[in-house]
Amino acid sequence: MQSPPNSEVRVEVRSTIDIVTARQQGREQAMALGLSSAEVTLVAAAISEIARNILDHAKRGEVVFSFVQRGSQRGLQVAANDQGPGIADIGLAMQYGYSTRRGLGVGLPGAKWLMDEFEIESAVGKGTKVTMRKWVKDENSQLNHSR
Amino acid sequence: MQVPILKQGSYLIASIQAVLSDADMLQLRDDLADKVGQFRARGVIIDVTVLDVIDSFATRTLRGMVHMLNLRGAETVIVGIQPEVAFAMVQLGLTLEGVGTALDLEEGLAFLNQKTKVHAKPAK
Amino acid sequence: MKGNPELNVNRPKAHRKAEITRQDPSASDNSNMPQVKLQPTVNYSDPLLRELVSHLRENRTQLREVWARNILDAKLLSAMSKEEIFSEVTSVYDNYVEVLETGSVDALQAYARNLSERIIPRGVETDEVIGIVLLLRDVLARSLFKKYQHDFNLLNRVLDAYEPAANRIANTVAVSFVQENVRIIRQQQEAIRELSTPVLQVRERLLILPIIGVIDSQRAKQLTEQLLRGIRNNRAKVVVVDITGVPTIDSTVANHLVQTVEASRLMGAGVIITGLSSEIAQTLVTIGVDLSKMNAVGDLQGGIELAEKMLGYKVKSVDSTAAEVEIDT
Numbered sequence: 001m002q003s004p005p006n007s008e009v010r011v012e013v014r015s016t017i018d019i020v021t022a023r024q025q026g027r028e029q030a031m032a033l034g035l036s037s038a039e040v041t042l043v044a045a046a047i048s049e050i051a052r053n054i055l056d057h058a059k060r061g062e063v064v065f066s067f068v069q070r071g072s073q074r075g076l077q078v079a080a081n082d083q084g085p086g087i088a089d090i091g092l093a094m095q096y097g098y099s100t101r102r103g104l105g106v107g108l109p110g111a112k113w114l115m116d117e118f119e120i121e122s123a124v125g126k127g128t129k130v131t132m133r134k135w136v137k138d139e140n141s142q143l144n145h146s147r
Numbered sequence: 148m149q150v151p152i153l154k155q156g157s158y159l160i161a162s163i164q165a166v167l168s169d170a171d172m173l174q175l176r177d178d179l180a181d182k183v184g185q186f187r188a189r190g191v192i193i194d195v196t197v198l199d200v201i202d203s204f205a206t207r208t209l210r211g212m213v214h215m216l217n218l219r220g221a222e223t224v225i226v227g228i229q230p231e232v233a234f235a236m237v238q239l240g241l242t243l244e245g246v247g248t249a250l251d252l253e254e255g256l257a258f259l260n261q262k263t264k265v266h267a268k269p270a271k
Numbered sequence: 272m273k274g275n276p277e278l279n280v281n282r283p284k285a286h287r288k289a290e291i292t293r294q295d296p297s298a299s300d301n302s303n304m305p306q307v308k309l310q311p312t313v314n315y316s317d318p319l320l321r322e323l324v325s326h327l328r329e330n331r332t333q334l335r336e337v338w339a340r341n342i343l344d345a346k347l348l349s350a351m352s353k354e355e356i357f358s359e360v361t362s363v364y365d366n367y368v369e370v371l372e373t374g375s376v377d378a379l380q381a382y383a384r385n386l387s388e389r390i391i392p393r394g395v396e397t398d399e400v401i402g403i404v405l406l407l408r409d410v411l412a413r414s415l416f417k418k419y420q421h422d423f424n425l426l427n428r429v430l431d432a433y434e435p436a437a438n439r440i441a442n443t444v445a446v447s448f449v450q451e452n453v454r455i456i457r458q459q460q461e462a463i464r465e466l467s468t469p470v471l472q473v474r475e476r477l478l479i480l481p482i483i484g485v486i487d488s489q490r491a492k493q494l495t496e497q498l499l500r501g502i503r504n505n506r507a508k509v510v511v512v513d514i515t516g517v518p519t520i521d522s523t524v525a526n527h528l529v530q531t532v533e534a535s536r537l538m539g540a541g542v543i544i545t546g547l548s549s550e551i552a553q554t555l556v557t558i559g560v561d562l563s564k565m566n567a568v569g570d571l572q573g574g575i576e577l578a579e580k581m582l583g584y585k586v587k588s589v590d591s592t593a594a595e596v597e598i599d600t
Binding site: 016017019020023024027037038040041042044045048049052107109110111113114 | 166167168169170199200201202203204230231232234235236238239240241
Binding site for chain 2: 495496499502503506508530531534535536537538539
């Protein structure tokens with residue numbers, strides 16, 4: 001298994017084309033980390049939703065990928081940052097089916113389900129930061145270490 | 148990246164060749180709407196085998212596309228949704244209610260044959 | 272389903288095996304090992320035992336060979352070659368003597384576990400292991416008998432000292448073996464339960480997924496992923512998910528079940544749920560699961576019948592003669 005690079009990978013999100021770029025970058029990172037193909041797809045779908053959320057609400061922002069470690073666990077962290085209007089009621093925004101625009105209202109809550117961890121910070125007038133992580137499952141690593 | 152649309156008998160087959168941007172998706176919708184009218188197509192197959200992610204926007208667009216084509220008289224079926232993609236979609240809470248789906252192109256053709264035959268002659 | 276010999280278990284065997292061996296054997300420590308207490312009064316400082324030990328050391332080569340020959344004659348350990356038997360016999364013999372000398376079974380226990388781990392996968396049975404230990408006991412007792420037969424009193428005392436120790440050894444080996452066996456079986460059961468709810472192909476285009484046991488979120492996800500791959504690989508059009516063997520369902524699992532149904536539909540396969548107990552059905556209604564989205568049929572038999580009807584109907588539209596055959600069977 002290759003050792004995760006220390007550097008972060010950033011993808012600017014300014015138009016819908018960038019959603020595809022962010023997704024592909026995320027897919028590459030997730031595969032490099034050793035996530036299963038099913039999980040890679042889940043991560044890519046989650047990235048798609050949060051990148052879209054940036055465009056819908058802040059017009060522009062960035063998605064940042066990095067490898068993280070907690071104890072013996074390794075994971076992929078995906079952060080979506082924007083300097084948009086921010087979210088006044090995070091609880092409401094995270095409600096499934098709630099949408100401020102013509103969307104399905106599944107974006108943020110949907111992404112939360114696809115990932116292992118999901119955090120959201122937002123300040124009105126300042127912007128929103130969504131941080132989510134997917135951990136490499138213990139089973140996989142146990143399998144790799146089995147005799 | 149434009150999606151090629153092939154005419155096969157009274158059916159149209161839109162076979163997506165690469166990952167689509169939102170704009171490509173909307174373009175496909177408009178192209179299909181035009182071609183269905185132009186060729187008086189009775190059925191449409193949209194092959195999404197190569198799509199690695201079908202997110203909320205893609206789902207909404209596909210659903211709208213299929214309903215629109217149905218209203219224009221063309222039975223429409225989406226084929227080739229991959230296991231991982233289907234899994235991610237349902238995790239996101241995305242479904243294609245009221246939309247015909249089939250495993251692949253072959254099954255999609257069988258689906259359309261069945262649908263359009265049912266209209267043509269009543270079952271025994 | 273019972274009468275169908277062509278059940279096609281989808282999961283490759285090799286995969287299952289890999290899963291089984293993944294657990295670290297040291298994880299199941301021996302703290303819960305039932306210590307069998309047979310004749311707990313072995314006095315290892317007994318001079319008679321010491322005499323015995325030196326007797327066994329002096330005659331090591333000869334006794335070891337007699338034992339190995341007895342094992343071969345009794346056709347024990349038939350899964351192993353002669354050379355392997357001889358090499359194991361040497362180790363067991365030395366460990367055996369060490370127990371008599373030190374009174375500690377630790378080394379023997381560790382060796383017996385290690386041996387068991389190696390020979391269980393090769394099909395060595397419990398009775399064979401007990402058999403070889405009893406044979407050794409017998410070989411050694413005979414040699415003691417031969418040595419002390421001139422003095423009946425002394426012989427009795429030697430045997431009195433030897434037997435409890437020998438019993439303890441036999442027990443240690445047998446218990447180690449049985450425990451190792453149980454551990455392997457448990458691991459296999461767990462692996463099977465966790466990872467291999469089989470996706471069975473009953474006939475062309477028709478899959479059955481019998482779910483047995485408790486489902487949690489993790490397992491529900493695995494089941495769904497497995498089923499979706501099964502749909503693609505078998506080109507299935509209908510799936511019967513039988514949950515007769517599922518004791519309870521909570522809202523999370525119910526949602527997973529709905530997701531499974533919807534994901535299958537996205538791939539063009541219809542799902543029939545069977546074995547929904549009235550209790551579970553009630554739960555689903557209470558937590559607001561839309562049962563109208565689910566094709567529920569009372570039992571597996573009924574589910575398969577409906578599935579065949581669905582397949583027949585669909586086949587008819589493509590080829591009407593094939594459909595007739597399909598429906599009539």
